[in-house]
Structure formats: structure tokens, C-alpha cells
Amino acid sequence: MEIFYVFAGITILGLIAYGLQIWAVRATLKEQVIGNRLWVIGKKNYCLSPITYRPSPVFPISILKPLKGLDDNLFDNLASFCTQDYPEYEIIFSLQDYNDPAYKVARKIKDKYPEKNISIIVKKCEDGLNPKVNNLIPAYKASQYDYVLISDSNVMADKDYLKEIVKHMKDPNVGIVSNVIKGVGGSTISSIFENLHLNSFVIGGVCFLNKFLKMPCVIGKSMLLKKSDLEAIGGFTAVKDVLAEDYVIGERIHKMGKKVVLSNHAISNVNEYWGVSKFLNRHTRWGKLRWRIGGIKYISELIGNPVLISLIPILLWEISRTTVSFALFVFISKIIGDLYLGKITHSNSNPMVYLLSPVKDIIIGLIWFVPILSSTVVWRGNRYIIGKDSMLSPYPETRGPQKVARLFGVVVGMWSWRYRIVNAIKTRIA
Amino acid sequence: MLLCDFHIHTKYSDGSVELRKTIDIFGQAGFDAIAITDHVVNGDNSIGKLAHRLKLSVTAKNFDEYMSNVQYEAERAWNKYEMLVIPGVEITKNYIAPEKSAHILIIDIKDFIPACAEYEKIFLEAKKQNALIVACHPHNMSDVSMDTLFLWNNREKYARYIDAWEIANRDDVFNIVSLKKYPYIANSDFHKARHLYSWKTLLNCEKNIDSIKKCIRYNKGVAITLFRN
Numbered sequence: 335m336e337i338f339y340v341f342a343g344i345t346i347l348g349l350i351a352y353g354l355q356i357w358a359v360r361a362t363l364k365e366q367v368i369g370n371r372l373w374v375i376g377k378k379n380y381c382l383s384p385i386t387y388r389p390s391p392v393f394p395i396s397i398l399k400p401l402k403g404l405d406d407n408l409f410d411n412l413a414s415f416c417t418q419d420y421p422e423y424e425i426i427f428s429l430q431d432y433n434d435p436a437y438k439v440a441r442k443i444k445d446k447y448p449e450k451n452i453s454i455i456v457k458k459c460e461d462g463l464n465p466k467v468n469n470l471i472p473a474y475k476a477s478q479y480d481y482v483l484i485s486d487s488n489v490m491a492d493k494d495y496l497k498e499i500v501k502h503m504k505d506p507n508v509g510i511v512s513n514v515i516k517g518v519g520g521s522t523i524s525s526i527f528e529n530l531h532l533n534s535f536v537i538g539g540v541c542f543l544n545k546f547l548k549m550p551c552v553i554g555k556s557m558l559l560k561k562s563d564l565e566a567i568g569g570f571t572a573v574k575d576v577l578a579e580d581y582v583i584g585e586r587i588h589k590m591g592k593k594v595v596l597s598n599h600a601i602s603n604v605n606e607y608w609g610v611s612k613f614l615n616r617h618t619r620w621g622k623l624r625w626r627i628g629g630i631k632y633i634s635e636l637i638g639n640p641v642l643i644s645l646i647p648i649l650l651w652e653i654s655r656t657t658v659s660f661a662l663f664v665f666i667s668k669i670i671g672d673l674y675l676g677k678i679t680h681s682n683s684n685p686m687v688y689l690l691s692p693v694k695d696i697i698i699g700l701i702w703f704v705p706i707l708s709s710t711v712v713w714r715g716n717r718y719i720i721g722k723d724s725m726l727s728p729y730p731e732t733r734g735p736q737k738v739a740r741l742f743g744v745v746v747g748m749w750s751w752r753y754r755i756v757n758a759i760k761t762r763i764a
Numbered sequence: 765m766l767l768c769d770f771h772i773h774t775k776y777s778d779g780s781v782e783l784r785k786t787i788d789i790f791g792q793a794g795f796d797a798i799a800i801t802d803h804v805v806n807g808d809n810s811i812g813k814l815a816h817r818l819k820l821s822v823t824a825k826n827f828d829e830y831m832s833n834v835q836y837e838a839e840r841a842w843n844k845y846e847m848l849v850i851p852g853v854e855i856t857k858n859y860i861a862p863e864k865s866a867h868i869l870i871i872d873i874k875d876f877i878p879a880c881a882e883y884e885k886i887f888l889e890a891k892k893q894n895a896l897i898v899a900c901h902p903h904n905m906s907d908v909s910m911d912t913l914f915l916w917n918n919r920e921k922y923a924r925y926i927d928a929w930e931i932a933n934r935d936d937v938f939n940i941v942s943l944k945k946y947p948y949i950a951n952s953d954f955h956k957a958r959h960l961y962s963w964k965t966l967l968n969c970e971k972n973i974d975s976i977k978k979c980i981r982y983n984k985g986v987a988i989t990l991f992r993n
Contacts, residue, residue, distance in 0.1 A: 404993050408792050409845060435993060438767060439794035521957070
């Protein structure tokens with residue numbers, strides 16, 4: 335019975351933390367910059383007095399869009415940046431290769447919006463190990479304005495997006511503006527899991543860190559910053575070999591004494607046709623990243639997964655009325671919580687998908703252990719070893735698993751020769 | 765070069781993605797021309813009857829609705845993505861023996877053609893409609909149970925009607941088409957979203973139906989590419 339009480343206690347702690355996350359998301363989404371001040375909008379509107387914004391002219395912005403491969407909804411994602419209700423901005427699509435399938439989409443977008451200031455840069459840059467930073471370096475060099483917006487290709491924004499985020503930049507102490515992300519779409523089970531995760535764990539975690547711990551937690555999907563601030567921390571060169579370049583940029587700007595602001599203007603991450611491997615790959619990669627950055631704090635994520643913890647007494651102790659009822663209570667609480675988060679973030683998900691929320695939490699809970707066992711990450715087709723603070727180093731050629739794979743390859747090769755001979759005979763007869 | 769795929773199924777037959785979403789998958793990926801080619805299955809044997817019962821076939825009854833929906837989506841695709849969508853069908857003659865089975869794409873179809881008609885009749889009707897006739901997956905595929913060998917085995921008789929042969933279909937490559945120097949194209953045989961990443965055709969011609977048909981028929985300026993992410 336003691337085992338049950340211990341895990342029930344941890345589970346309740348997790349549920350409380352989850353409740354606080356929901357509160358943090360709700361509070362963040364209610365904040366609005368109206369005029370020169372930050373307001374909390376609710377039954378009783380009140381002003382958060384310490385934050386005052388100076389009215390100033392609109393800043394021209396360079397939007398840097400690193401492209402690599404096809405994301406779900408890529409055409410609409412890119413198009414949404416061409417229809418911004420904002421007077422002056424340029425969009426720079428940056429690719430490493432003309433054969434990248436995203437190049438054709440970028441060309442189509444440029445042709446569709448001839449009145450917009452859009453440039454496409456195709457340049458192989460191998461300055462660092464982080465492929466996204468390698469893609470950003472040529473775009474940054476070509477950008478003409480003092481404010482740069484680093485924006486991932488898998489996000490879609492509404493037409494007020496630029497107008498809303500730039501409001502925060504009117505405060506001269508603000509160094510970086512990041513955004514709340516919500517997952518939308520979902521035609522496959524993995525996409526549904528991804529969106530559920532973005533709309534609960536990710537949004538909850540980011541808002542919680544921002545509200546309660548005042549920790550800068552920047553998500554690279556949308557980062558608006560000043561060139562002078564970026565250059566003061568060493569520019570992209572300083573983060574060319576780190577996996578979590580977004581987090582490191584945010585942290586260094588914060589250390590410089592500038593504010594890191596989380597805008598509540600939610601941008602959409604459209605995830606429609608994900609396969610299982612993509613989901614698993616992303617979350618093991620993100621897990622490894624958080625493990626390497628957070629260290630011992632990474633354990634809090636496991637405690638913050640009440641669904642998984644509530645199952646442990648069933649596995650370690652017994653399947654009894656008490657343990658099963660408790661787990662069911664936790665499952666239902668999590669479903670209701672996620673449903674509420676989905677409602678307040680307007681993620682437009684079918685309410686039935688929230689029934690899958692506990693399943694997703696169990697999978698994520700199991701993925702949690704992978705970073706402790708492995709330090710290898712595969713990102714955009716490249717394999718790396720991830721070190722402290724998400725520092726990348728190249729994956730050595732002669733590691734054990736590769737030796738086995740090479741041996742295995744010899745055996746497979748023998749069979750492929752057999753296949754080729756039979757196929758050649760078949761073809762000639764035909 | 766136009767990036768094209770002329771062999772795509774939707775929920776009108778055995779595809780798993782709805783017509784509108786299918787158009788969007790290709791539009792969002794930057795394609796220039798596609799053909800929607802749902803199955804028209806022969807109903808003269810038990811396999812065909814089962815397909816009809818499971819609503820895995822376009823029929824004479826719903827052909828007009830199918831065509832008008834494809835046309836509607838074609839207009840939307842052109843306005844949004846500048847992507848050409850051509851209506852078509854895949855005449856599907858399925859039998860237990862692969863030597864008797866054949867699948868034929870009729871691209872730019874105007875009127876319904878029943879799949880249980882004789883081959884000559886199908887070809888002549890398609891020619892009358894000025895549609896493009898493509899022999900699908902004409903040789904042994906990686907999935908043996910899906911083989912359709914009739915047209916290849918009877919190529920002496922039917923090759924003159926066929927405008928192009930699929931030299932590649934999804935992951936399979938049929939090098940025999942190259943050896944015989946037949947006109948060729950490559951398609952995905954799209955049924956699921958992941959089939960987007962497969963063999964495709966590149967055409968060096970203008971983006972309109974007549975130029976595309978001409979380019980394929982004369983087989984000049986045609987290339988194939990393995991489209992991967």
C-alpha cells in the first residue's frame with residue numbers, strides 16, 4: 335500500500351503542476367498590449383502597471399525563413415507571411431540546395447506575390463553543425479533591416495501577427511519577442527499526438543516558466559530581435575554548433591540584461607500527415623536537448639506526467655480497485671484539462687481526439703527515458719552527438735552500432751546480388 | 765520543367781484521402797500538374813462486384829458528380845496554387861490471374877467508359893474523347909499480388925493504342941519499358957499521404973492540358989524523378 339501512496343502523492347503533485355500550467359496559459363492569453371500598456375483582459379480589466387510601452391514608429395522587419403524539405407501546409411505557411419497587415423517588411427527564403435523540394439514552393443510564392451519584397455537565397459553554408467543556423471547565416475547577411483524575425487517554415491500566422499509582436503519592441507528594454515505556439519490539423523495519429531503535445535505540455539511549460547519562474551523560454555519557431563542585440567551575443571556564429579540555438583540566444587540576451595517577452599499572439603504549427611517515426615524522432619531529440627540543458631531539472635518532467643506516474647502502482651504493486659480507479663481519475667482529469675487548453679487556444683481540434691491524450695502522455699513518458707540512455711540525435715538527415723548545453727559534435731564513423739550495420743550490410747548485399755541476377759534474367763526473358 | 769503526377773486516387777475509390785485534401789497535399793508541395801484517376805472497376809466478376817459493393821469504384825451513376833467535383837477542385841487549385849488538375853479514371857480490370865488483369869489510365873476523360881467493355885472498345889472510346897491512354901504498372905511489381913500483366917503480355921496487339929507506359933510506379937521501376945523504347949511517364953499511384961514521396965514525371969512544356977498531352981504522346985522533354993523529402 336505504501337508504494338501506492340508514494341506514487342499517488344507524486345501524481346497529485348503532477349496534477350497540481352499541470353493545473354498551474356493551465357492557469358499560466360490562461361493568464362498569458364488574456365494579456366493584451368493596448369495603447370502603451372500591458373492589460374489583463376477578463377471580467378475585470380486591469381493594467382499591469384510596471385510595463386509601459388513608448389509609442390514609436392513601426393519598424394521595418396526582415397523575416398528570415400530557413401527552408402529544408404516539405405512541411406505539412408508549406409505553401410499556406412509561407413503565403414501567410416506575404417499577407418501581413420504591416421507596412422514595411424521583407425521575406426528571405428533561405429535554402430541550401432536548388433534540389434530541395436521547398437525551392438519550388440518558394441518560387442511559386444514569390445510568383446504569386448510579385449508586389450511583396452521576397453528574395454530566395456540558395457547557398458550552401460557549412461559554417462556550423464546546426465543545419466538551421468547554417469541556413470540562417472546567408473539569409474541574415476542578405477537582410478536589410480535592423481529588426482529580424484526568425485520564423486520556421488512550419489508555422490502559419492494570421493495577418494495581424496507582425497503588428498502584434500512589434501508592439502513589444504516599443505519597449506527599448508525588450509531584447510527578444512517569442513510567441514505562444516499551438517498545434518493545428520491532424521489527419522494521422524502521430525499528427526494528433528503532436529498537436530496534443532504542443533497544446534498541453536509545450537504551451538503549458540512555456541507559459542509556466544514565463545509566469546512563475548520568470549525563466550526565458552524561447553521557441554525558435556518565432557523570434558523577433560534586433561540585429562545589434564544578436565551581434566552583441568556573438569551573432570549566429572556563437573550558436574552554430576548548438577542544437578537549441580533558440581534557447582541559447584534567449585538565455586544570452588536575458589543575461590545581457592534585456593527582457594525576453596512571450597507574446598500571447600498564438601501562431602499555428604500545422605501538423606497534418608506525420609508518421610510515427612517523425613513523432614518519435616522529434617521528441618527523443620527534444621528530450622535529449624532538455625536533458626542536456628536542464629540536467630537534474632529534467633526529472634521534473636517525469637513528475638509532471640501524472641498519467642504515467644499513476645500507472646506505476648498498477649505495474650509495481652497490483653491491479654486493484656483503488657489503483658485502477660485512481661489511474662482513471664487521473665486520465666479523466668488530464669483529458670478535461672487538455673480539452674480546456676484546446677478550447678482557450680482555439681486549436682480547433684475535434685473534442686474526441688482528447689480521449690487520446692493519456693495515450694500520448696504514456697508514449698511521451700516512455701520517450702523520457704531515452705535521453706538518459708543515448709546522446710545521439712538525428713536532425714534533418716544528419717547524425718550528431720549532443721553534449722552539455724546541447725553542444726553538437728559530429729557522429730564518429732567507427733562507433734559500435736555502425737560496425738554492426740556494416741557487417742549486416744555485407745549480408746544484405748549478398749541477397750541484393752541474388753535479387754539482381756534473378757531480376758536481370760526475368761527482364762531478358764520478358 | 766513541370767512537376768507532375770498523373771496517377772492519383774481519392775476516397776471516390778480506394779484512396780484514403782478526400783479529394784479536396786488530396787489536391788491540397790499536391791498544391792502545398794508545389795506541383796504543377798496532376799491527374800485525379802479514381803478506379804472504374806469491372807463489375808463482371810466476383811472481385812469487381814465486391815469492389816462495387818464496398819464503393820471502391822466510380823460508377824456510371826456517380827461519374828457526373830465525380831467529374832463536377834474534380835472540375836470544381838481544379839478551378840480552386842488553379843486559383844490558389846496555379847496547379848493544373850486534369851480529370852481522369854483508372855480503368856481497372858481485375859482478375860485472380862495477374863496475366864488477365866490490366867489497369868489503364870484515361871487522362872482528360874469527358875464521358876464515362878465502363879471497365880467491363882472490351883479493350884479495343886475502351887481504347888477507341890478514349891481516343892474519341894481525345895484522352896491520354898497510359899498503361900499502369902505494366903510488369904512485375906514488388907507486391908506480386910498486385911501484378912497486372914495483360915497489356916505487357918499482349919503488347920504487340922495493344923501498344924498502338926497506348927500513349928505512354930508507366931516506367932515507374934510509386935517505388936517500382938519497370939526497366940522493360942525502357943528496353944522496348946516505349947513512351948513513358950512515372951507516377952505515384954497515390955492512395956495515402958505518404959505516397960507523395962515516390963516517382964514523378966517532369967515535363968518540359970507549357971502548363972496547359974493540350975501541351976501536356978502532346979508532350980507525353982511525343983515523349984519529348986519527358987524526364988522522371990524520385991521525389992523525396
